[in-house]
Amino acid sequence: IATFAAALGLLASLPATAQEEAAFKGKTVRILVGGASGAAYDFVGRAIAAHIGRHLPGEPAVVVENMPGAASIVMMNHLYNRAAKDGTAMGMPLNGIVLEPRLKSLSRDGSNVHFDLSKMRFVGTPAQQPQVLWVWHKTPYATLDDLKKTPSNFGSTAPGGDNFILPTLANALLGTQMKVITGYKGVNDIFLAAEQGEVHGATVNFSSLLGKPDWMKEKKARILIQFGTERLVNLKDVPTAIELASDEASKQMLRVYATK
Numbered sequence: 001i002a003t004f005a006a007a008l009g010l011l012a013s014l015p016a017t018a019q020e021e022a023a024f025k026g027k028t029v030r031i032l033v034g035g036a037s038g039a040a041y042d043f044v045g046r047a048i049a050a051h052i053g054r055h056l057p058g059e060p061a062v063v064v065e066n067m068p069g070a071a072s073i074v075m076m077n078h079l080y081n082r083a084a085k086d087g088t089a090m091g092m093p094l095n096g097i098v099l100e101p102r103l104k105s106l107s108r109d110g111s112n113v114h115f116d117l118s119k120m121r122f123v124g125t126p127a128q129q130p131q132v133l134w135v136w137h138k139t140p141y142a143t144l145d146d147l148k149k150t151p152s153n154f155g156s157t158a159p160g161g162d163n164f165i166l167p168t169l170a171n172a173l174l175g176t177q178m179k180v181i182t183g184y185k186g187v188n189d190i191f192l193a194a195e196q197g198e199v200h201g202a203t204v205n206f207s208s209l210l211g212k213p214d215w216m217k218e219k220k221a222r223i224l225i226q227f228g229t230e231r232l233v234n235l236k237d238v239p240t241a242i243e244l245a246s247d248e249a250s251k252q253m254l255r256v257y258a259t260k
Helices: 040-049 070-081 095-103 144-149 162-174 187-195 206-210 213-218 248-255
Strands: 010-012 028-033 061-066 089-092 121-124 131-136 152-155 178-181 201-205 221-226
Touching: 028 040, 028 070, 040 061, 040 089, 040 206, 070 089, 070 095, 131 162, 131 187, 131 206, 144 162, 144 221, 152 162, 152 187, 162 178, 162 201, 162 248, 187 201, 201 206, 206 213, 206 221
Parallel strands: 028 061, 028 089, 152 178, 152 201
Antiparallel strands: 010 089, 010 121, 131 201, 131 221
């Protein structure tokens, strides 16, 4: 649960001799990101790539490769079946992938899942941050009550992704009326759709909005809800979904996605 609750999970098949000095010398380590370029997962993956090499035996070169598709199933299938098994391939999937074998939210019959998490090694969690629900500043939505009273359109990549699950949970547990529109390749496409009036907003990792400094400075994105267990210092006026839930069962369900 701790790994699932974190924003990102880092997986790899590391060799038993990974601590030997020459294990990675002269090699290139690939970090496979199960999301589109420019999204929060991509940002964190590239931040890791810039520093992790000097902490590995032999100080290998490290590169990032984006493999978006089916909420990380495409990347995970590649990592498990085709990528090198010598420790030079790591994967950064969307967090929902950890529960896929049990919940089958991404592949209902399991036919698209060709990996076994029990045979993969979790290396660590590179970031812990909440998801936030935001709307474009020109929309009529300023509070949760507005989302309850008036139907809205929220952008999403695919069923099973956080940007699909969280609006769906909010509808069920908080009484909002968000219609989730899927099919966007990545968060940047959703940002563009909001600017063009195609959708009213979305849910994203908070770092995705921090990656839009002009938006933050000019308050173009109104953050209405954060999905952590407590309010972030720099979002002290934004309520958590747990605070907004009216019953304990709903609060407990929302804690599953809380990461702080």
